Amino acid sequence: MKLHEYQAKDIFADAGIPIPESQLATSVDDAVSAAESIGYPVAIKAQVHVGGRGKAGGIKLASDADEAREYADDILGMDLKGYTVEQVLVEAGVDFTNELYVGVTMDRGEGKPVAMVSTQGGVNIEEVAEENPDAIAREHIDPAFGLHPYQARRAVYDAGVDQSVARGVSSILTTLYDLYEERDASDIEINPVMITSDGDVVAADAVMNIDDDALFRQPDLAEMEEETYEDDLEKKAGEYGFDYVRLDGNVGIIGNGAGLVMTTLDLVDYYGGKPANFLDIGGGAKAERVTNALDMVFSDENVDAVVFNIFGGITRGDEVAKGINEALESFDEIPKKVVVRLAGTNAEEGMEILNTDLVEVEETLEDAVQRAVENAQEASQ
Amino acid sequence: MSILVDDDTRVVVQGITGGEGKFHTGQMEEYGTNVVAGAVPGKGGQEVDGIPVYDTVDEAVREEDADASVIFVPPAFAADAVFEALDTDLDLAVAITEGIPTQDMAKVNKRLSEVDTRLIGPNCPGIITPGEAKLGILPGNIFTDGNVGLVSRSGTLTYQVVDNLTARGIGQTTAIGIGGDPIIGTDFVDALALFEEDDETEAVVMCGEIGGEDEEEAAAFIDEQMDTPVAGFIAGRTAPPGKRMGHAGAIVSGSGTGTAESKISALNDAGVPVGDTPEEVADNIESFL
Numbered sequence: 001m002k003l004h005e006y007q008a009k010d011i012f013a014d015a016g017i018p019i020p021e022s023q024l025a026t027s028v029d030d031a032v033s034a035a036e037s038i039g040y041p042v043a044i045k046a047q048v049h050v051g052g053r054g055k056a057g058g059i060k061l062a063s064d065a066d067e068a069r070e071y072a073d074d075i076l077g078m079d080l081k082g083y084t085v086e087q088v089l090v091e092a093g094v095d096f097t098n099e100l101y102v103g104v105t106m107d108r109g110e111g112k113p114v115a116m117v118s119t120q121g122g123v124n125i126e127e128v129a130e131e132n133p134d135a136i137a138r139e140h141i142d143p144a145f146g147l148h149p150y151q152a153r154r155a156v157y158d159a160g161v162d163q164s165v166a167r168g169v170s171s172i173l174t175t176l177y178d179l180y181e182e183r184d185a186s187d188i189e190i191n192p193v194m195i196t197s198d199g200d201v202v203a204a205d206a207v208m209n210i211d212d213d214a215l216f217r218q219p220d221l222a223e224m225e226e227e228t229y230e231d232d233l234e235k236k237a238g239e240y241g242f243d244y245v246r247l248d249g250n251v252g253i254i255g256n257g258a259g260l261v262m263t264t265l266d267l268v269d270y271y272g273g274k275p276a277n278f279l280d281i282g283g284g285a286k287a288e289r290v291t292n293a294l295d296m297v298f299s300d301e302n303v304d305a306v307v308f309n310i311f312g313g314i315t316r317g318d319e320v321a322k323g324i325n326e327a328l329e330s331f332d333e334i335p336k337k338v339v340v341r342l343a344g345t346n347a348e349e350g351m352e353i354l355n356t357d358l359v360e361v362e363e364t365l366e367d368a369v370q371r372a373v374e375n376a377q378e379a380s381q
Numbered sequence: 382m383s384i385l386v387d388d389d390t391r392v393v394v395q396g397i398t399g400g401e402g403k404f405h406t407g408q409m410e411e412y413g414t415n416v417v418a419g420a421v422p423g424k425g426g427q428e429v430d431g432i433p434v435y436d437t438v439d440e441a442v443r444e445e446d447a448d449a450s451v452i453f454v455p456p457a458f459a460a461d462a463v464f465e466a467l468d469t470d471l472d473l474a475v476a477i478t479e480g481i482p483t484q485d486m487a488k489v490n491k492r493l494s495e496v497d498t499r500l501i502g503p504n505c506p507g508i509i510t511p512g513e514a515k516l517g518i519l520p521g522n523i524f525t526d527g528n529v530g531l532v533s534r535s536g537t538l539t540y541q542v543v544d545n546l547t548a549r550g551i552g553q554t555t556a557i558g559i560g561g562d563p564i565i566g567t568d569f570v571d572a573l574a575l576f577e578e579d580d581e582t583e584a585v586v587m588c589g590e591i592g593g594e595d596e597e598e599a600a601a602f603i604d605e606q607m608d609t610p611v612a613g614f615i616a617g618r619t620a621p622p623g624k625r626m627g628h629a630g631a632i633v634s635g636s637g638t639g640t641a642e643s644k645i646s647a648l649n650d651a652g653v654p655v656g657d658t659p660e661e662v663a664d665n666i667e668s669f670l
Contacts, residue, residue: 106483108563108593111490143487184482214482216457245624258561259535259590262616262626263659269619270657278626283479283536311540313506314401314518344540345520365541366660 001210004047006089007224008206011183015175017190019203022091031072032065034090040064041093044071046078046085049228052124056080061093083228094202099192100161101125101136102173103207104147104180113141113180115152115173117159121192135159147177168201169193183221184214233300240292242279249274251376252297252306252336256281256315264309264369273373276303283314290323298335305375306338307368308359310347317342317350328358337375341368383510383555384530384575384582385473385499386449390514393418393438393447393471395454395462397429401477402453405518406432409451412521414514417445420465442469449473451507451516459503460485467496475516476502476566486564493566500566506536506558519556527552529666530576530609532569533588534561534595538616538659542586545663551670554582561590569599577607584610584669586662587653589644591617591626596644604651612665613648613655615641 003011009019023034024047035042046058053059058080060071068090078085099122107114118136120128128135137158139151152170161169172193180188189207196202215222229235237244243258247265251273255261258280265275277300281293297306310320320342328334338359342350354361360375362368392409396402397419407430410416418441419429425436435441438450450471454462459478466474467489481503493500501508507517511524523540525547533539536558543556557572559565569587576582589596596615603611618641620626645655656662 106487106563111564112487113484142491143484144491181484184484186483211482211484213456213480214484217482243626245621245626247619247621255537257535257537258626259533259538259588259616260541262590262620263538263541263614265620266616266618267658275619278620278624280626311537311544313520313536313540343544344523364660366658 001212001215001221001225002049003208003210003221003224004049004226005045005206006047008208009203011179011208012203012206015179017172017175017203018201019206020092020094022089024087025072025090026076026087028069028072028076031076031088031090032068035062035068036065038090038092042068043091043093044068044075045089045091046075046080047087047089048080048083048085050081050083053080058085094194094204095197096194097197098162098195100169100195101189101191102169102176102193103187103189103191104177104185105187107140110140112143113177115139115141115147115155115177117155117161117169117173119160125191141177146181147174149174162195164199165195165201172201172203183208184211184218185209186211233296236296236299237279240296242281242293242296244296245278246300247275247277248302249276250302250304250380251372252276252300252303253309254279254281254293254297254306255309256283256285256311260309260311264307264365267365267369268307268373271370271373273376276300281315285315285319285323287319287323287326290320291327294324294327294338303336304379305336305372307372308338308340309365309368310342310344312342312344312347314345316345317347318353321350321354324359325353325355328355334358336379339368339372339375341365383513384579385555385557386508386510386514386516388413388415388513390449390516391415391417391445391447392516393420393441393445393450395420395438395450395452395466397421397432397434397453398424398427399453399455403429405453406430408518408521409515412515413512414516417447438465438469438471442471447471449516450475452476452478454478456480456482460489463489463500463503464492467492467498467500469498471498474498474500475505475507476500477505477507477517478502479504481562483563486562490564501557502560502566504562505560505565506539508555508557510555511553517558519558523547524556525552526554528554528581528583528670530554530579530582530585531556531588532572532576532585533558534590535588535616538588538614542588542614542659542662545659546586546666549663549667551663551666554579563593569595570602573599573602573607573611577609582609584612584666586612586614586666588614588616590615591620591641591644592639594639597647600647600651600653603653610669611653612662612669613653614659614662615644615648615655617641
């Protein structure tokens with residue numbers, strides 16, 4: 001789960017990390033009056049869950065009321081990488097001399113958290129990591145002990161942070177790790193930490209993503225979720241609770257288990273088709289979930305044909321068959337051809353139940369995918 | 382022959398009184414697994430289908446001489462259950478549970494380095510030695526005993542590849558689903574090393590997927606330390622960068638590592654043929670035997 005910048009900043013501020021004065025606004029008038037009360041210059045920042053807002057025109061610096069109005073009007077309602085901007089953060093502009101990066105994330109290779117500091121802040125840190133990895137100082141953290149203060153200091157010194165602000169930056173880093181652990185973050189970053197002309201350190205941005213699997217013990221954060229979707233289909237998938245990714249092809253794909261669904265996508269591509277989506281019904285799905293999955297894929301107007309690929313382990317073939325029947329029997333005319341492949345737990349029982357007047361059945365994965373690709377090609381002609 | 386589990390393995394099921402625990406204990410027993418005990422706090426003294434339940438894993442080990450555990454405990458309590466398993470003299474703990482917070486697993490990972498117990502999972506289908514024992518949720522009927530080892534990050538993909546092998550009469554020594562989470566116990570390299578040492582395993586299938594760098598590390602290990610031939614499969618060639626495909630691990634950062642391309646080329650460089658389809662994986666295995 002992603003938090004917005006303004007939400008993360010509230011949490012940072014409560015923990016003692018210095019942030020610039022700011023106000024959230026959802027209309028142009030509110031944005032201008034926020035700017036007036038904060039005083040110019042102000043940054044007007046789109047609050048959407050996408051990276052690279054600045055480059056995409058989602059962050060602008062206004063030096064007077066006219067600019068504040070103009071920029072707030074530009075940004076509110078704009079489309080930023082597929083997401084509509086509905087709120088902006090109006091924030092005091094910081095007179096800075098230097099920009100740093102600090103962050104904590106999980107190093108999956110090492111199986112432990114890692115704290116990072118770089119003097120190359122304010123830019124795309126992934127690019128820095130790739131082109132000049134030595135520009136980022138890293139400290140791996142023993143999760144049983146947490147980030148020791150000496151480690152935070154070492155990271156700050158290793159990164160080459162100026163002596164005069166070293167204490168302030170290492171204090172921010174220590175606080176960030178505490179928040180990372182207490183709030184079950186998957187990533188927590190400030191890019192940039194600005195060093196002001198007065199020698200203070202200020203968090204000018206805030207990224208905080210929370211581990212979805214840990215939301216059960218972070219109920220207050222779960223409530224802060226402001227989910228945004230690229231389109232109605234993704235919204236629907238969110239409501240149904242599916243792992244769903246929309247793609248640009250025309251073969252709808254439903255399966256169980258991420259590895260098998262990805263493999264089905266790959267095979268559609270291999271046999272000359274184009275996948276329209278990734279949809280994993282997950283483990284142990286009951287009939288209703290199967291019906292919902294078909295509803296999802298039928299709702300995508302780009303889909304010309306569907307392949308339903310189930311290899312039951314914990315998922316039972318008879319439940320799947322029941323769900324397919326229920327979904328398809330509700331139509332006078334089935335909107336797109338469906339190919340079903342059922343194997344594994346209770347597959348035989350499933351095949352007996354499955355209404356084969358409504359679907360085509362193939363025995364192997366390869367045959368099922370090829371058939372669906374052919375169906376899609378025919379339907380799109 | 383087999384690695385890690387056989388019909389002598391004495392299994393304790395943590396969470397045996399829950400829906401999943403109970404159902405799959407029945408399935409495991411039906412397959413021939415020697416389930417000797419259950420462990421559920423507060424349920425000590427009860428029985429589940431004739432299997433004695435203890436309050437602690439420690440007690441199950443003491444009273445029933447269990448040497449392996451299968452964990453069907455809900456995510457909120459699962460890390461604690463894994464710690465409990467690691468705090469006994471068990472040889473093996475298999476965590477089926479999906480959705481354990483990653484930071485909990487980082488702590489488990491730290492503990493693993495201090496104990497002798499091996500962990501498989503979490504978020505995995507488990508391990509099976511066909512004809513002898515299964516610890517987990519794999520559908521037993523698709524497996525057949527033979528001389529091919531199998532290690533995979535994905536449960537259903539494991540079933541698919543086994544199906545392709547079994548259909549042409551190629552049996553398996555042991556199949557291990559290691560799980561797709563960012564932090565897991567046994568990884569590809571660990572499993573490959575065990576298959577390399579096993580005299581009966583004449584070839585190994587390794588099924589990977591996008592995300593992380595475990596497959597690249599496995600390729601280096603195969604290149605340097607394995608004589609047993611390995612055939613590979615990588616899921617997620619068509620996955621767009623930056624999108625999460627179900628598994629927490631299956632996300633491509635877009636920075637070059639973790640992509641299907643980088644995994645396939647690392648494996649190819651190590652002499653591992655990577656099939657375009659599961660059927661091709663079976664072709665490749667057949668050519669080794």
